[in-house]
Amino acid sequence: MANGGTLTWEKVRRAGRHLTTPLLPDDYLTLLNPLWSSRELRGRVEKVVPETDDAATIVIRPGWGWRFEHHPGQYVGIGVDVGGKFHWRSYSVSSPPKRTGRTLAITVRAMPEGFVSSHLVNGLEPGTIVRLATPAGDFTLPEPPPQRLLFLVGGSGVTPVMSMLRTLDRRGHLDDRDVVVHYSSTSRERMIFRDELESLEARHAGLAVQQRYTDDEGILDVPGGALDGVCADWRERETWACGPGPMLDALEAHWTEAGLEERLHLERFSLDLGGEGGEGGTVYFQNSGKEATVDGATTVLEAGESAGVGMPYGCRMGICHTCTLTLVKGRVRDLRTGEDFDQPNEPVQTCVTAPVGDCTLNI
């Protein structure tokens, strides 16, 4: 839609509110088509494509309010209804960004303990409506991409990398750049996107894909210097790595030791609350009349849950904004950045903020 059109539509929508207050026009339009709402970002599952025995690519058609402007490598929050309850997870977008696109794809591996990932891979019917969160993350390629790139991938960590490789392919950079992919998987069968990677490699001179089956060969011994055997010039490359936590820890240590940590880009799928922490205090929950006294390392969300407040939550890592509540008074600190929020009636993300002294929330 052209920019002018969007503006006009916004005006129509705002005028429409006079007819639908206290609801939004969207709340009635979804009666016609569940995607016609930008109250919450939504999407419809178009198809579920099996990739391996336990992994599948889910193709989603987003509804109103979605902008196909994600950067390759970013992740998206997805909320699915399992047993009447919405569960949120974040997955890397595996499709390349296209402004003219109509769908986006995420690739998910069913984890043994992960009932949401199992549901996504095995239980999702085409036509299901899911909730989406805006793409986020800084695990992305610079524009233009550097001359020499190295991708270190473990297991389902391939998904953001695939999005990057597809984008490099579409822009012709797999021929004019030097790209090395070292991809570890337990076995050949469990290797997601294996065929596509092999075909990309066959078509492009600039791409070398090394497959490693860790059931047979063991994991790459990075601290022991095995990297030099895989990619001798890794020090001269800009490196992107995505995979299990221990793998990323080992890589980070190795790059730091070499004094090259700025050339290593990591994607972790767990929250690292590195901030200094709030001072703690009593959190008052205005509408339910409950309170909880917590230390500075406990998030407002955890405080509410411990007091028995029905707190909304999603990803629990500050991505999806499902947990956002209004801070009536007091101060909270973002544990990721150390930034304080203390404006009256300021919306705050409860899953990544801790109280700094006493505060009151509108729930």
Add this chain to the structure above:
Amino acid sequence: MAISDVAEYAHLTDEEVEQLGRELDAIRAEVEESRGPADAAYIRRVIRAQRLMMVASRVVMAVSAHDDRTRKPGAIAGGTVLGLAKILENMEIGHNVMHGQWDWMNDPEIHSSNWEWDTAQPAEQWKHSHNYIHHQFTNVLGHDNDVGYGVLRMAREQKWTPVSLGQPVYNALLAGLFQWGVALHDLDLERIRKMEKDPKELRRQLKQIYKKGSRQALKDYVVYPAMAGKHWRTTLAANAWANFMRNMWSYVIIFCGHFPDGALHFTEEELEDETRAEWYLRQILGAANFKGGPLLHVMSGNLGFQIEHHLFPDLPSNRYAEISVKVRALCEKYDIPYTTGPLPVQYGQALRTIMKLSLPNGMTSSNSPNPPPPEQENMIPLDRRRKSESERPTRREETGSWSRTARGAS
């Protein structure tokens, strides 16, 4: 006569009351564990039906207005469906969503933290005056503003003044303008009258009410009539009829909750050291149910199960019917009164109390069962004025939605 000790009134020992509390906890735990897709589908279905009714009513009114033959029947039908849609929204959807009954679905579109209902009262103020004050201090004189809403004299302990003689008139006005009465609920009229209200807070609340109320009024009395062009009067009348229907209905249902004979009042002494189990007992003694079919219960937000709603304000309303069977059995087991009756009888009793209490106590008799006379040393004169926020006892952790995660801890 208001009750100062629920256990004594019910002739139960402390141990029996605690046992009753444990049995009610077990009912709660059972429902919490079994909430699932069928419940989620229920509320989504109700919301969908309500929105379709809303659209249908507006469309019928708009289309029928332009033909002389259809204008009047269209307005009557459209206005009535609109009224029913508003009733459904206020009672079964808005009231219950704001109680957090559906928060467990973790759906930001059906959540107590951001639901705004189709009435003049801002959700934020409602959640304070109703979810907190009324459900915490249910029927405790001087604490629960719902005992007469600061307008009516509903307990014999409340002081009679000649102003009370006008009760039949105030009652009729309150019924017809119920949404605006509810809009002023959290202001606490009694404290304003006595100049005890913080003017800053009062201004803030009034501004909020003005904003919400004017949007609501603009929609029904300006925007939709304007869209009907020269037949604006018809649409305006139909919308007024819809709002009047909703006002009358919600007034009747709400007055059946705590004012029929048998729903008791309590004195402040009851709050002292009140345990969770005693709080449960007070909820049973202070509320009244009414009987009816499934449609009546849906259209009244399942408040015909007022006792169950007061025991478990945040459990999904579609479960109250099954919960009531168990609660009733418990009441029989412990020989606790369980007040219920047909809707017209229950409302008739409430109306009779309104009329009787417009007169001084000496001129009328009480229809409530009498509690045992208080012991002599307790006979200190009671301070019956409304309490401010700072004078209220601190809220008990365990009431309301206490057990969602705290259950494991207790």
